[in-house]
Amino acid sequence: MYEVTEIFFCNKEEAQDILKTKEQDVPTLIREFKKLGPKMPVITDGPNGAYVVDADNQAWHMPMYPDPAPPVDRTGAGDSFSSTFTTAIILGKTPAEALAWGPINSMSVVQHIGAQAGLLTLDKLTEFLADAPADYKPKKV
Numbered sequence: 001m002y003e004v005t006e007i008f009f010c011n012k013e014e015a016q017d018i019l020k021t022k023e024q025d026v027p028t029l030i031r032e033f034k035k036l037g038p039k040m041p042v043i044t045d046g047p048n049g050a051y052v053v054d055a056d057n058q059a060w061h062m063p064m065y066p067d068p069a070p071p072v073d074r075t076g077a078g079d080s081f082s083s084t085f086t087t088a089i090i091l092g093k094t095p096a097e098a099l100a101w102g103p104i105n106s107m108s109v110v111q112h113i114g115a116q117a118g119l120l121t122l123d124k125l126t127e128f129l130a131d132a133p134a135d136y137k138p139k140k141v
Contacts, residue, residue, distance in 0.1 A: 003037030062099040076115025096138040
């Protein structure tokens with residue numbers, strides 16, 4: 001299944017289970033995961049951000065987008081991240097650019113109850129991206 005997968009999402013603990021390892025370093029985990037076959041594996045690590053490996057085997061890390069207030073409900077955070085990342089890829093963004101989009105929608109969704117309240121329009125997401133803190137950038141790892 002992994003060999004025919006374009007984009008694969010999981011969190012750190014799921015990656016450890018799939019790979020049958022206790023490895024804690026997410027850049028190591030994601031490179032090992034890519035060996036299973038997904039063209040673009042993405043691993044989230046909660047408050048530590050998210051990671052992707054692109055077609056050139058370059059791993060990228062993106063921190064969380066800062067929450068404007070403590071999260072109300074984390075339901076839908078992963079779904080909003082993965083759907084927004086995928087949308088960015090469909091729109092022609094690079095994996096590193098897409099990695100910047102996902103956390104913004106997650107940040108917005110956790111400010112509301114449920115998985116749909118708080119989902120952003122493309123215009124609003126672009127606005128948050130433009131107003132992002134200076135250190136909110138994907139970094140090579």
